[in-house]
Amino acid sequence: MEGEKMTRMDRWGYPLRTSSDACVAAIDAYYGEVLCYGRNRAVILEAPAKDPACLLGNALAAHFLSSKDPSKASSLLASATAALENATSYEKAVYESIIPLVGDRRDEEAALRRHVEFVKEFPNDLASLKRAQILCFYMGRPHLSLSLVEQALPHNQDKSFIYGMLAFPLLELGRMAEAKSAARRGWEINKFDIWSQHCLCHVLQHDCHFNEAVNFMESCSSTWGSCSSFMYSHNWWHVAVCYLEGNAPFGKVLEVYDQQIWKELQKSDSDQADVFLNALGLLLLFDVRCQLDAVEDRLLLAAKILKDKSLWHVEWLLDILSLWALARAKESLKAEELLSSIKSRNLILNKKKQQEMQRATLLAEATYEYGRGNDDKVIDILGPDFDAMDYKMIGASDEQLDVFNAIWYNALLNAGHASKAIDLIEKQLKKREGCAFLWRLLEKAYNIGGGGDAGVASEKARALEISYFN
Secondary structure, three states: OOOOOEEEOOOOEEEEEOHHHHHHHHHHHHHHHOOOOOHHHHHHHHHHOOOOOOOHHHHHHHHHHOOOHHHHHHHHHHHHOHHHHHHHHHHHHHHHHHHHOOOOOOOOHHHHHHHHHHHHHOOHHEEEEEEEEEEEEEEEOOHHHHHHHHHHHHHHOOOOHHHHHHHHHHHOOOHHHHHHHHHHHHHHOOOOHHHHHHHHHHHHOOOOOOOHHHEEEEEEEEOOOOOOOHHHHHHHHHHHHHHHHOOHHHHHHHHHHHHHHHHHHOOOOOOOOHHHHHHHHHHHHHHHHHHHHHHHHHHHHHHHOOOOOHHHOOOOHHHHHHHHHHHHHHHHHHHHHHHHHHHHHHOOOOOOHHHHHHHHHHHHHHHHHHHHHHHHHHHHOOOOOOOHHHHHHOOOOHHHHHHHHHHHHHHHHHHHOOHHHHHHHHHHHHHHHOOHHHHHHHHHHHHHHHHOOHHHHHHHHHHHHHOOOO
């Protein structure tokens, strides 16, 4: 009977205690939204509304609201706690993995430890596996992320979502051929698997197959209508970056920025912070390519909105990008206030977390100085051995981190350290020989430093620029 508290099964075949079929339906719908990066994850709030005594519904709803409405999240978690006595072992395990992620004493290390144990016991729960992988991403632990999905893979070989989840840590670890194979398999099983699409684009972009990446993503774009603001604008960010790196007409890049990324803000249910993360990431790429003058009006508009502190401290990467934008737009007081706030917030972390995020704070300060045009300070702050790939703790993919290496190369060149820049750029070209932008930087470095053949570098760049979209 509908009103009777009984054991029901969720989408994964795991048992939960609830008096409501509608509660289970809301939980299952939420799982789908999480895996599809859907914009209706708020559907989970229907679960505790349909059954206020369901532990699983309350716990998942609490996690969903943990950053949006902490007070309500704490209330929901208290309801989950009250339901522990009659809950199943599966529900209790979900509850235990979520507890460290709700409330003022957020403890990502504890949460990750509990998720590692959870995946061993309940490998079919792909939504919890996704939550574990997101933790790994923001903590810069791709090896653990891969280990977790490999544990779950034998139990989920017929499910599309598992392959996108396999592909992402593989590409983070530089295992591009395996990542491509996994992403393509996920997409072939389910053409609406947005994460597999995204991972395949990552590989094509890394391999400098920009035209192929754009064609693939634009062919998939009709499936993005129900995506969250982050996933929608991030997929279009990838398209824009491929156009930019592939030397497509500049108008194509601006069209994506204006009509796909920035326009997302006009939607009533858009997430402003997620859109800004991708918009600012693209604007910074214009800057390191000395093309910012063409989009100065867009930068000034973004900086004006960024003075609203509601966008601060949502994500480390967004804060760092915001520092650059505010500094470059000459909003010096606000930039200094944000930087000071970042440093203050880092001081209240536990000692271990402070040490982990110290480099992130330095990157924030260096990016601020780059925005101000202080190349010598950028070099002093980052030190001689800087490599952006060591900064995954800010919650950024390799493609998102690449721009900070470009900042580093530009700072070295502008400050007269051409030989150092040449060594780094030549090393990077061994990994991405098909990147015209790196050849242009090398040409500039050779012209400044007098070493190497700038003409050869120019010819390499020109040949690539002609080949991409022609």
